[in-house]
Amino acid sequence: MALSATVRAELRDIVGPANVHDAEGDLVAYARDATPLFTHRPDAVAFPADTAEVAAVLALATRHGVPVVPRGAGSNLCAATVPLRGGIVLVLTRLNAILEISADELLARVQPGVSSAVLADAVAAHGLLWAPDPGSRTVATVGGTIATCAGGLRGLKYGVTRNYVLGLEAVLPTGEVIRTGGRLWKDVAGYDLTRLLTGSEGTLAVITEATVALLPAPASANTGVAYFPSLAEAGEAVARVIRAGVVPATLEFLDRACIDAVEDFAHLGLRTDAGALLLFGDDGPPDLVATHLDRIGAACVAAGAVEVTTAREVAQAEALLAARRCALPALSRRGGVTILEDATVPRPRIAEMVDRIDAIAARHGVAIATFGHAGDGNLHPTCVLDSSDDTDAVRRAEAAFADVFAAALDLGGTITGEHGVGAAKLPFLAARLGDDQLALLRRIKTAFDPAGILNPGKLGS
Amino acid sequence: MTGDVFDPGQLSRCISCGFCLPACPTYAMTGDEASSPRGRITLMRALQDGTLPPDDPTLAEQSSFCLGCRACEPVCPAGVQYGSLLEQWRVHQWRGRRRPPLARALTLVAGQRWLLRLLGLVRGAARGPAAPSPTTAGPAAAPPTTAAEPAAAESGAGEPAGQLMLGCFERALYPAVSRAARALDPALAVPSAQGCCGALHAHNGDLAGGERLARRLGEELPGTIVTTSGGCAAHLASVLGPRRVRELSTWLAGRPPGTELRVAGRRARVTLQDSCHLRNGLGVFAEPRALLRQVADYVELPSAATCCGAAGTYSLLRPNDSRRILDAKLDEIEAAGVDLVVAVNPGCLRQLRTGLRRRRSAVRAVHLAELLAEATAPAPPA
Numbered sequence: 023m024a025l026s027a028t029v030r031a032e033l034r035d036i037v038g039p040a041n042v043h044d045a046e047g048d049l050v051a052y053a054r055d056a057t058p059l060f061t062h063r064p065d066a067v068a069f070p071a072d073t074a075e076v077a078a079v080l081a082l083a084t085r086h087g088v089p090v091v092p093r094g095a096g097s098n099l100c101a102a103t104v105p106l107r108g109g110i111v112l113v114l115t116r117l118n119a120i121l122e123i124s125a126d127e128l129l130a131r132v133q134p135g136v137s138s139a140v141l142a143d144a145v146a147a148h149g150l151l152w153a154p155d156p157g158s159r160t161v162a163t164v165g166g167t168i169a170t171c172a173g174g175l176r177g178l179k180y181g182v183t184r185n186y187v188l189g190l191e192a193v194l195p196t197g198e199v200i201r202t203g204g205r206l207w208k209d210v211a212g213y214d215l216t217r218l219l220t221g222s223e224g225t226l227a228v229i230t231e232a233t234v235a236l237l238p239a240p241a242s243a244n245t246g247v248a249y250f251p252s253l254a255e256a257g258e259a260v261a262r263v264i265r266a267g268v269v270p271a272t273l274e275f276l277d278r279a280c281i282d283a284v285e286d287f288a289h290l291g292l293r294t295d296a297g298a299l300l301l302f303g304d305d306g307p308p309d310l311v312a313t314h315l316d317r318i319g320a321a322c323v324a325a326g327a328v329e330v331t332t333a334r335e336v337a338q339a340e341a342l343l344a345a346r347r348c349a350l351p352a353l354s355r356r357g358g359v360t361i362l363e364d365a366t367v368p369r370p371r372i373a374e375m376v377d378r379i380d381a382i383a384a385r386h387g388v389a390i391a392t393f394g395h396a397g398d399g400n401l402h403p404t405c406v407l408d409s410s411d412d413t414d415a416v417r418r419a420e421a422a423f424a425d426v427f428a429a430a431l432d433l434g435g436t437i438t439g440e441h442g443v444g445a446a447k448l449p450f451l452a453a454r455l456g457d458d459q460l461a462l463l464r465r466i467k468t469a470f471d472p473a474g475i476l477n478p479g480k481l482g483s
Numbered sequence: 484m485t486g487d488v489f490d491p492g493q494l495s496r497c498i499s500c501g502f503c504l505p506a507c508p509t510y511a512m513t514g515d516e517a518s519s520p521r522g523r524i525t526l527m528r529a530l531q532d533g534t535l536p537p538d539d540p541t542l543a544e545q546s547s548f549c550l551g552c553r554a555c556e557p558v559c560p561a562g563v564q565y566g567s568l569l570e571q572w573r574v575h576q577w578r579g580r581r582r583p584p585l586a587r588a589l590t591l592v593a594g595q596r597w598l599l600r601l602l603g604l605v606r607g608a609a610r611g612p613a614a615p616s617p618t619t620a621g622p623a624a625a626p627p628t629t630a631a632e633p634a635a636a637e638s639g640a641g642e643p644a645g646q647l648m649l650g651c652f653e654r655a656l657y658p659a660v661s662r663a664a665r666a667l668d669p670a671l672a673v674p675s676a677q678g679c680c681g682a683l684h685a686h687n688g689d690l691a692g693g694e695r696l697a698r699r700l701g702e703e704l705p706g707t708i709v710t711t712s713g714g715c716a717a718h719l720a721s722v723l724g725p726r727r728v729r730e731l732s733t734w735l736a737g738r739p740p741g742t743e744l745r746v747a748g749r750r751a752r753v754t755l756q757d758s759c760h761l762r763n764g765l766g767v768f769a770e771p772r773a774l775l776r777q778v779a780d781y782v783e784l785p786s787a788a789t790c791c792g793a794a795g796t797y798s799l800l801r802p803n804d805s806r807r808i809l810d811a812k813l814d815e816i817e818a819a820g821v822d823l824v825v826a827v828n829p830g831c832l833r834q835l836r837t838g839l840r841r842r843r844s845a846v847r848a849v850h851l852a853e854l855l856a857e858a859t860a861p862a863p864p865a
Contacts, residue, residue, distance in 0.1 A: 043517070054499065069514065
């Protein structure tokens with residue numbers, strides 16, 4: 023849709039003319055996020071400075087029925103910030119202040135445009151830990167991390183973003199500003215709207231401030247690597263680790279194709295002759311970490327690991343974790359387009375799921391490499407194609423992923439563990455939720471957003 | 484369909500993950516996708532496939548607003564060669580009369596070999612304490628030196644003698660830097676008959692000219708080219724191959740250290756501003772720091788690896804943006820409590836020196852060669 027002259031003029035009045043970009047080139051730059059195969063141009067891009075401006079823009083949009091898509095750094099992997107129906111992309115990077123860090127209360131108040139890594143560094147200076155740890159932590163904003171309920175590498179021991187959001191300030195599509203939750207760990211006054219907005223993917227309200235829970239930073243951490251002949255043994259090792267009474271902070275796996283790609287990029291001396299790699303780690307008092315790493319190592323050996331090593335120094339441990347975080351982009355060295363999914367299954371079914379993925383890939387004639395979070399059953403099967411121009415290959419990849427989602431549901435899993443639904447997985451949502459629940463989602467969406475202007479074509483649509 | 488502006492293989496490498504965003508100084512300034520490396524690649528693709536017309540104003544603005552610092556390259560897990568893509572982009576954007584007049588003038592001047600030679604002699608870059616090599620003493624019209632002469636000698640490090648590149652910018656503004664480099668390694672040959680390396684041209688919309696000049700300089704300076712300019716080193720390495728080129732700090736690495744550098748009766752406190760292309764293009768950043776630690780107390784700036792805003796011709800073409808970047812850098816330098824800030828590229832040296840003088844700061848900006856030469860020179864009697 024095109025914006026009327028009235029809407030354009032009012033938008034400029036609200037945020038200031040310099041903070042509305044609507045040249046063709048600007049619109050092209052905001053037509054996509056980190057998700058391949060989804061593009062649509064907005065009609066304008068607005069950069070509000072504060073909550074009041076966000077509220078005024080949303081009220082304007084509701085009045086005129088203009089779609090609004092809130093956006094942080096655009097690093098999501100489900101096309102959650104692609105403006106499918108045009109309208110206004112509302113970029114929140116100017117709201118980038120850390121308002122408060124309270125070591126006494128173990129919390130921080132933060133604006134949505136701060137990156138997750140910047141917040142983590144700031145609280146680390148106070149001896150505190152911001153636990154959510156998505157692979158894109160250096161890029162992703164806290165607002166986006168909350169809006170997608172991002173997971174990451176610490177899910178098993180620490181949980182995901184929703185476990186750390188105490189309260190939100192958010193603007194409803196109709197322009198009202200609400201404050202949910204607050205500085206309290208216990209607060210059952212009303213429906214838990216904080217949790218509802220966490221993971222709502224910018225379809226219910228625009229988050230303008232968050233109060234987040236912090237933890238005391240662990241005294242030490244260490245990381246190790248175990249190599250296995252195949253993913254089956256690695257899956258067995260995960261089961262043995264849990265049975266040994268250890269809940270590791272990190273338990274990540276890479277298959278052979280991913281090991282190759284990461285080694286190509288990071289040159290860490292990883293063994294590229296192994297069928298699977300398990301990256302494990304724990305944090306806490308040094309004695310406990312050493313004990314836990316020994317137990318994890320022993321469990322890996324018992325499950326058939328061909329080699330187990332632990333990092334000798336902090337820098338080496340950090341390099342291993344950094345390498346795991348870049349598994350996806352490193353895979354892109356294999357081709358121009360990487361289609362990444364995050365089907366998730368109960369932990370004991372990982373090896374079985376990987377077998378099914380391999381069979382599906384063979385059946386559709388596509389190459390799928392798989393890495394992921396072994397501790398929480400969250401897999402990242404990734405299909406690498408030469409080019410999105412090869413429509414036949416794209417079609418085969420999409421057909422393969424439809425089968426992958428069906429397989430995950432069959433094993434008691436879900437279509438997305440942490441990336442979100444966005445536009446990319448909306449067609450599969452009914453299979454996961456059922457018609458009744460999907461209808462309820464739509465009624466909730468309407469209660470928040472009667473005009474249907476906030477991120478239309480995604481969750482709740 | 485424009486189609487042929489970019490190497491399609493290079494352009495398709497980016498998967499738009501956004502890992503480059505936090506490394507980009509212009510994204511840090513604006514928070515705007517269009518001024519991030521990922522956004523700029525989206526724009527390049529739109530130019531390549533005809534989605535945007537060749538004269539689109541956002542294309543013009545963003546190709547010029549980019550510093551070209553290449554800080555996005557080391558953090559890119561997909562291995563996108565952004566610097567090369569930007570050079571190709573500017574060939575298109577700055578074609579013909581669209582090239583900024585100042586960039587046109589500068590590249591024209593730097594392409595004048597006779598002028599550079601004259602500058603070298605008049606400003607004294609080509610003269611120095613070292614024993615004159617046969618070529619430096621020769622008349623201005625002397626033919627280019629050949630591999631047989633100076634390369635046969637051995638330097639202190641047991642390598643064939645290097646050929647000191649004088650640099651067009653340094654010959655005009657900082658001849659003392661070249662003289663200091665010669666004092667540090669008297670075995671360096673210094674042919675006066677040498678042109679510009681072409682980095683200026685490659686970064687300012689004349690990629691073909693930049694490559695031609697680099698190849699010509701490669702012929703004029705046979706063997707290992709030693710340069711005091713990180714930017715020239717990266718450009719030469721991209722054309723001639725990394726084995727042909729050594730930036731001064733890597734050339735001097737491993738030699739016996741000079742004496743301690745003292746300021747006001749104590750060991751000097753120094754910091755380093757990286758050369759973007761030296762660090763991001765060639766991966767050289769440990770070497771200059773190691774040399775500095777040998778002769779002074781070294782303090783690392785939080786933003787040492789981030790562009791100072793000089794960025795080749797950027798400080799001249801976009802003075803306001805350049806100044807915004809520099810001001811934050813100068814605040815940091817002044818807060819660091821150092822005596823000296825060290826540059827490894829003449830453009831950075833000029834940028835820092837100008838900025839510090841404007842503030843009447845007590846901190847001095849020097850080139851690494853000058854600092855090391857000072858530390859090596861016999862101490863004055865107490």
